[in-house]
Each structure stands twice: as C-alpha cells, then as structure tokens.
Amino acid sequence: MSTIDRRSFLARSCLLSALGWSASGWFPAFANTVASQSARRRHCILLWMSGGPSQMDTFDMKPGHANGGSFKEIQTQAPGLRFSEHFPGLAKHGKEIAVVRGLSTKEGDHGRGTYLMRTGQRPQGPIQYPAIGASLGKELGLPTDTFPNYVSIAPYQTISPAAFGPGFLGPRYGPLTVASSNRYRPRGQDAGTSYAELRVDDLQAPSHLNAQAVHDRLELWNALQQDFLTQKGKPRAPVAQDTVYRRALEMMNSAAARAFDLTEEPDEIRSAYGRGTFGQGCLMARRLVEQGVGFVEVSLGSFGGGASWDTHAANFPTVKQLSEELDKGWSTLLTELAERHLLETTTVVWMGEFGRTPKINGNAGRDHFPAAWSCVFAGGGIRGGQAYGKTTADGMSVASGKVDVGDVLATLSQSLGVPPTTENVTSIGRPVKLAEGKPIQEILA
C-alpha cells in the first residue's frame, strides 16, 4: 500500500526546492495551468467487467421468459427504464444512465473478446492497437501533464496483455497500473472493518532510504543531467528523458500522487463505495478525476480467486454478489461526481468482453455470447434515462438498434468531445482512427 503521509510529502517538497525547481516558479505556474484548464477537462471512467457479464441478469432483463432467470426487475428513476433488482443504487441514477441493448460482436473467446472490446480491433495482423484507455488518455491529457492520463486499477491482464497496453502509440501512453495487493476476503475480526488494499508500484522511493539519501541521489542526478545535456547541445532524446523524469519526480510529490492514498477519506465514504477492490477502485477513480487524470479504468471480476463474471455454472448467486458490489461502487461514484460537478465532464462506461447466453445451461450457468448483449453509458455527454436498441423476447438476437464495438467506442469518444475520426499513425505510417464506427446519436447529449 502506498501511503504518502503529510510529513514525507512536505519533506520531499523541500527536497525539490533544494534542487531549485520550486524556486524557479515551476510549481505555481503549473498550479495555475491546472486551475484554468480543469473546467474544460474531460474524463472517462471505464468500469471493465472481466469475464463477460450477463446482460440477461443486469440491464436487459426478460422477466416471464424461460431464459429470464430468477432475478426480478425494478423500476429506475427514469420512466420505463428497468434494471435488475440488485441495482437499487443505480436505479436512483436512472436519469443519468443510457443502456445500449443491441450490441453485437464477433469474438466469443475471453482473450480475443477482451482485445476487441478494448481496442476496437480484432486480434489479427502485425499491428498492436492501443487500448482505448491509451488512445483516449492521449487525447484527454495535455502534453505538460505531470501525471499519466491512463490509470488502470486492479486489471486482470493475463487474458490479453496487449489489450491493456499502448500498442503502437508507445510506452509513454501505457497505463499506470494500480495493483490489488490482496483480494479482499473479510474474515473474523476484520470482517466489515477493513478495506481491500490498492497499491501503486514504485510511486515512492524504496522505504529503506532516508530523506537525506533521497536528497543526495536527486542532487547527484541533477548534476549529471545538467552536465550531459549542456555538453550535448540538447538533442531530443536525452531532453525528453529529462522531462519525463522531472515529471515523474514531480508526480511523486504531487497532489495527484496523494489521490492514491485512500486513507485520507473518511470511513463513511470508503464504506459507501464497498470495501472490496472494485469499490475502493471507484473511490480512487473519483480522486484521480479530481486531480485531472483523463482516463481511469476499474476492473471487476477476476479469474482464479474472487468472483468472476464468467458464470458457466451457478450464474445467479455469483451475479447477485457481483451486482451488489457493482451497485455500491458505481452508484456512489455517480453521486460523488455529481456533488463535485464532475459528472457533466466525466463519462462512465460499463462493459466486458461479451455477454452471456440467454439460455440457462445444465449447471444453472450461462456461457459466452457475443451476438446480442449490452453495455452502459452514464454521465458527461450522455443523454440518460433510456435504453437504445432491443433484443428479441428470448434475448437470442438483436431486434433493433444493432451496434458493433466500433459504434460503442465512437460513442464513447464523441461523448468526451474527442472526434472518433482522430487519427494516430503506426510506425509504418498507416493512419488508424480512434474508433471505426458511428456514434449512437440517440444517446449523446
């Protein structure tokens, strides 16, 4: 767990001023930039449902049909829009939420589906496409930002590492990853009082170093940098290295870094989000958005330990448990963003790699199903209180409003004020659009 207490924060700030950075007026200048631009800044929070969540038991219910399952529907605050009974918190935010019910994709394998939904491209050919977090983070950030604009909280990357990477955009646009140090399993005395721990690797100097050592190191480093950069007449690459390092050092001591320290939050807030990895991740996402970070993703559902959306067996108890976790984290996130007037500039999107079979299998489970499923948008740039598209009564196919992954990502991009036609160029000079689809105008504000 990375804890940045106030004392070490102040100590480190003094170290920076010892190097003459603060004295040069850099810090105040930076603070002003942030203040003047924070109003225009847009943010995206992706709630990534690893394993493939069941649309039939969440946002596209079929009560009364044999495929419907055991959950009941509840009315949301938006007339006619209904969710699963396990989303009482989200139901109160119905007017901010738009469900896309006609999503139809072509990959039914975890790895391939994950890559498809997170990059907009099927995994084929030599080009490594950037995760949407990398490409949108690049657009939502400023070149002068002293924090990364793509933060990934508790991701389960093993299933498709490339789907979490920056691809041809290069490592600069890759995510700062927040690891969950232990899957939250309340036991005995801790039950109901402890929180899942989220940890950012390498955010602080190794703990065995004292303040003097850190000071000495930076001073020696500073001397080397100046010596080399002056004699080399400022060629691009070393100057870029120097810039990136100074931003990283600045970040270590910045308010943005303190956003990772959830112990600053009062207990009632922390518990309102839910004590697990996902809930605490949503709280961290809110804190990061407050600091200006462009794209934050929070994952829910894992493979191997912890509940997974991959419910081939015993679908209902697992989906109920995950739904409750999801509802707490997500609805508190929406409430808190709205309270801070950040909901109008922050788009929240919910999706996984595919949906699940409408037909319930012999193990009371549901299998992989990319042909007709749902994703959900909320907040900034979204006209909430509606469902777009429809599946048939049995849920087996899309009846109207059929959209593909490209349309979903184009909608997301458009809702953030980033034209989906924005192009990046691969290393072989091939232009690639941010999203190759049509924004769903009906759900855009």
Next chain:
Amino acid sequence: MQASGVRDRDKGEVMLPNSREVVPARFLLGKAADDKSGRTRRMLLAEWLTSGSNPYFARAAVNRVWAQLFGRGIVDPPDDLRDDQPPRLAELLDELSAYFVRTNYDVRRLFLVLATTDAYQLASEEASSQRPPDLFAAMQLKVLTAEQLYTCVSVATCRPYDKILASVPSSGARRAMTNRATFVNSFRAPTTGSTEYLAGIPQALKLLNGRLVDDATDLQRSDILAALDAPFLTDRERVETLFLATLSRPPSVEIGKKFETYVAAHSEADAKRRALGNVLWALLNSAEFAVNH
C-alpha cells in the same frame, strides 16, 4: 499477435469475391508460384525471397540492419524502399546488398562489417550540427531498447540477470513472466533502433524507485559496490570506476571533483558504501545511461 497458432496449410486458393474464379498465387514480380515438386508455397516463397535474382530482399535486410546499428536507415524510414527516390548513399546500399548475397545472407558477418566501420565508431555530435544525417558523418544518438536497458544495468553492476523463457511450449509457462520479461513488457516500444525517447511517467517511476535499480544498488548484494571497498582505491578512483562501468568514460573534471567530494565526506565504511550506492543510482538513472551516443 502471438504466432503460436500459425501452421502451414498445404491447400486452399484465393477466389474473387462472390465468384468461383481462382486467383493464382504469384510472386511480387509476377511469376506464378506453381511448382510440381510438391514443396509447400511457404518453401517456394522462402526460396524466391532469398534467390539472387530478387533485388529487394537483400537491400531491405541490409537497410534494416544498418538502421538498427546506426539509428536510421540508409533509406529512412527503413521500410520506405522505392525506385523513384534513391538514397544519397545508393552505392553503399548496393555494395552492402551484394556482399550480403555473396556471403549467403550471413547476418553475423554483416553485423561484423558494419560494426567495424569507421562510420560506426564515430561519436554523436551536437544537435545544432548542420551536417545532413543521411551522410552518417556523426553517430545518431540512440535510445536503449527495453532489452538493452535491462541488460546494461545488469552488466554495469555485475549482476546476473534472469534469462528469457525461450520457446516454452505451454502457454501457462509462457505467461509466467520473468523479472526481465516484466520489465521489458512495460517498456516495449513499437519500433526498434529508435532515436526518440518514448517512455513515460510509469516507466520513469519504475527506474527511479523500482526493483531493478534498487537491487542493482543494493549495498549487501551489489558486487560492484563490494569491489569498491578495496582499501587501495582512492575516492577519485572509486567514482571513476562507477563512471567507467556505467557510461564507459571517466567523469568530466568538474563532475569528478563534485562527486569525489561527496564520497569523501563519508569516512565510515558503511556510509561510504551508501554514498557510492547513491552515485551509482544517479548514473543508472541519467539521460546519458539511457542513450547510446
């Protein structure tokens, strides 16, 4: 994508869309790729690719190796080989291509020849220089790749590094990444031999605070720091040794004096070692260490 699922299919034709008309497979220069000997098309392609009559392959390969060593191709970008825009050093490319064919595409000999040229021995120079880069009158300043960076830290600090899991058949084992693979994965850049610094804040944090450099400067385990304990060494020599190990050059007079003074201020053995560890840390994180110049 991983090539693990690639197999050689021995049949199958490409047909025009919405018709049954077969489009016969042809090589780039128009010759049909049919063969009665029963060899696969992949073998035929490999033969055609490396036959002396194919003018493209050797040029492309030579240009890429050149780009890897020199930071830019004789034709640059390296994949932009075309007839209508010959490079300024066209003769050089022709001669190297002919050599590559003559040596039966011996990549090792090609590297040997290029690495022993005067051009490769040149130092990089100031960015303000007016000399056109495609004449290679000075070395391009190259950023170390992730693999090079990891290996350089290991070599400079006399620490063994774990090996790549090469050709492990099961996918489960391939996923279990070594320290090196984890490091390389987070730094991987889209192209090799780049002259641009592409890493960002997460990568800088990893080098500043992460395990690789922390282990390398560990007072108990670092072989190079242990070696510097030798009583016959002066502090100046200790500092010089660290510069030579990391940057392959002694420090400038001014920096040498500054660093020597810093180390000399710590007289007690443990404190001195810590001070040298701090010097080593600064060197490993320096812009100069990150580039080949």
